[in-house]
Amino acid sequence: MQNSTSSTSQATVSASLTQAILHAATRLGLDRASLLKHSDLSEEQLLDPDARVPFSSQLQLWQTLSRLPLPEPGLEIGSNLAPGPFSVLGYLLQSSTTLGEALQAALRYQRLVGEGGEVLLRERKDAIELFYRPLHPQLPVTRIRVLSLMACWVQMVDPLLENFRLSKARFVHQQPDDISPYERIFACPLEFGTSEYAILIPRELLDAPLIQANRPLQQVLRQHAEALLARLPSESLSVRVVAILGEQLAHGEPDRSELARALNISERTLQRRLADEGCSYQSLLNDTRRQLAERHLSSGNLPAAEIALLLGYSEPSVFFRAFRQWTGLTPGEYRSQHKAEA
Known part of the structure; x- marks a missing residue:
């Protein structure tokens, strides 16, 4: 796009998410200091979990991680991310009363996680489709980044809901030779070569109660999330x-x-x-x-x-x-x- 460079340079992401990506990478055997150096990041930038770092720096980090000698490094990173990477949003999702309420909070406060794309919701007859529209989808590094987020979504919600399952998972890239990592994480029918990255959740699960629901804590977290959202500059x-x-x-x-x-x-x-x-x-x-x-x-x-x-x-x-x-x-x-x- 004509403004793609400026959009990337202005976009920011959560320091806590970047911190969690680094933790996941070190668990996979990579050197943290080297990753920071290649991403033009410092330890000081990551000390405050509510701080922001340039999206362009995180893209450099993903570029380095894409060279991991793994069948699908994005899924491996996502599987090693803990709820902490989403900071206040992660804990807000966990304390929500129902899955539907958690999804609404995710849509409302997603900019707190980062501005590298947008999560949108589409209602279907028997399912709710969550699809991700990445910033600059043509970049090769988008694949590892989005797969990591999708794996993390599933990992976060699964422990919160009895009988959680997906109806389908969809991916933009063509089907790889080895789909076992996808089958292990998503455990549902898979579609490749589609126009969007998406997961479909059975509609009946929207009203299902979450195991860690905590209404008083949710109210406190929501106030904090609103304050953090107000501090972010408006989208262009x-x-x-x-x-x-x-x-x-x-x-x-x-x-x-x-x-x-x-x-x-x-x-x-x-x-x-x-x-x-x-x-x-x-x-x-x-x-x-x-x-x-x-x-x-x-x-x-x-x-x-x-x-x-x-x-x-x-x-x-x-x-x-x-x-x-x-x-x-x-x-x-x-x-x-x-x-x-x-």
Whole structure:
């Protein structure tokens, strides 16, 4: 995206989560001092569990961890993360009365954990789908980072609920040769090469009581979480626009006036504030479409005509022309080239 570098440089993550990632890595035999050095982090930055560190530094840490000689290092790191990495949010989830209440708290306070992506909830007939929209999904390091978070989600909730189970787990990347680590952690049907990272939870579990429910403690933790949330700088307008565009594209051609209304500002104000951030509505729309198109073409088998519809194009030919302008390739050539490189 036009503003991708600035978005990464401004994004921050929880120091306690970064600390926990380091603890997990050392349990897997890596040298902590070396990891800190390669990530441009210091011990002083991690002393306060409520402090923030640059997301870009954590990306460097994930880059180093991706070289672990393991079948799926992200799942190994996630399996070794304790509830502590989420600091106040982790303990708030544990003290919630029901699973549904815990999920609402997770959505409300997720920025306390980090700004490397967004967890969203989608209701289905028989299940609740939690899916993760990572910041800059095209980065190779995204795979290890998101797999770690997904494994940690399951590990945190499983002890809190009797008979906890997943209906399904979905992954953007293609199916690896060895799926036993996935089967061990998620214990449910698995789908690879999809458009999103997601876990599906049976709807009937939403009202199930949590074992460690503690209403008085929950109220105290919620007040602390609200105070921490208020201290975080507001998200940039461009980040919010991209999130809304992602939702609008699923229903056809995006509508700028509707988007402005969703943000409670006028179209003129939308245009001016995006210009102040060094981008425009059209550039964000084009970049969002391009990222989604490349993800669909590289990680799945959907026909290009169906991808065009998913991106809000009324005619496949319009999508084909736009994609050639972006990449110099047709969608078919891009897919063939990506498979050859893989």
